Amino acid sequence: GAGVSQSPRYKVTKRGQDVALRCDPISGHVSLYWYRQALGQGPEFLTYFNYEAQQDKSGLPNDRFSAERPEGSISTLTIQRTEQRDSAMYRCASSIRDRAGNTIYFGEGSWLTVV
Amino acid sequence: EDQVTQSPEALRLQEGESSSLNCSYTVSGLRGLFWYRQDPGKGPEFLFTLYSAGEEKEKERLKATLTKKESFLHITAPKPEDSATYLCAVQAKGSGNTGKLIFGQGTTLQVKP
Numbered sequence: 137g138a139g140v141s142q143s144p145r146y147k148v149t150k151r152g153q154d155v156a157l158r159c160d161p162i163s164g165h166v167s168l169y170w171y172r173q174a175l176g177q178g179p180e181f182l183t184y185f186n187y188e189a190q191q192d193k194s195g196l197p198n199d200r201f202s203a204e205r206p207e208g209s210i211s212t213l214t215i216q217r218t219e220q221r222d223s224a225m226y227r228c229a230s231s232i233r234d235r236a237g238n239t240i241y242f243g244e245g246s247w248l249t250v251v
Numbered sequence: 252e253d254q255v256t257q258s259p260e261a262l263r264l265q266e267g268e269s270s271s272l273n274c275s276y277t278v279s280g281l282r283g284l285f286w287y288r289q290d291p292g293k294g295p296e297f298l299f300t301l302y303s304a305g306e307e308k309e310k311e312r313l314k315a316t317l318t319k320k321e322s323f324l325h326i327t328a329p330k331p332e333d334s335a336t337y338l339c340a341v342q343a344k345g346s347g348n349t350g351k352l353i354f355g356q357g358t359t360l361q362v363k364p
Contacts, residue, residue, distance in 0.1 A: 178354025
């Protein structure tokens with residue numbers, strides 16, 4: 137597609153339920169990132185994929201959070217046993233290395249509310 | 252610890268009133284400094300990447316500059332459509348090939364007609 141596509145755009149879930157957020161990166165982009173953004177703050181890094189390999193997951197808050205990108209394209213961020221503190225905007229981004237370095241393009245985000 | 256601080260948090264300008272936004276950073280080796288624009292309810296939109304001190308880049312009314320400790324985003328004769336949150340982020344050499352960005356909290360700019 138023309139840009140990074142995320143779904144669902146909005147998700148309301150009950151505490152304790154599992155949620156899965158999907159990201160479809162820009163075609164041809166080998167690098168994929170997940171960020172979390174609280175209101176009034178900049179995005180906070182969660183995890184990074186190079187093709188299908190998860191090369192950095194240092195930003196995942198705890199073991200309830202996991203991500204996968206099995207075929208090196210679409211990625212899923214899963215949050216198990218959701219808690220109210222998980223409520224936030226979750227943003228996916230992708231990039232392709234060029235001569236100028238990595239320019240990272242962001243999607244519109246998935247807004248998660250845990251009630 | 253790598254860190255990015257932006258100031259001011261909010262800025263109100265009259266149309267045509269030029270100003271600058273500041274991004275101070277501490278990083279263990281800078282690989283790149285990025286500026287993004289973010290409109291309400293939207294994802295960050297890429298503006299510039301700067302790689303070394305002394306580098307400057309321009310786009311319409313925006314000009315970004317970089318020193319060893321900070322970056323400035325200069326806005327010349329702003330228009331109401333320039334109203335947005337401007338985010339600064341750094342990419343550290345220690346991040347390897349991950350391209351992980353560390354963001355500041357942003358500066359929210361409002362330009363009044």
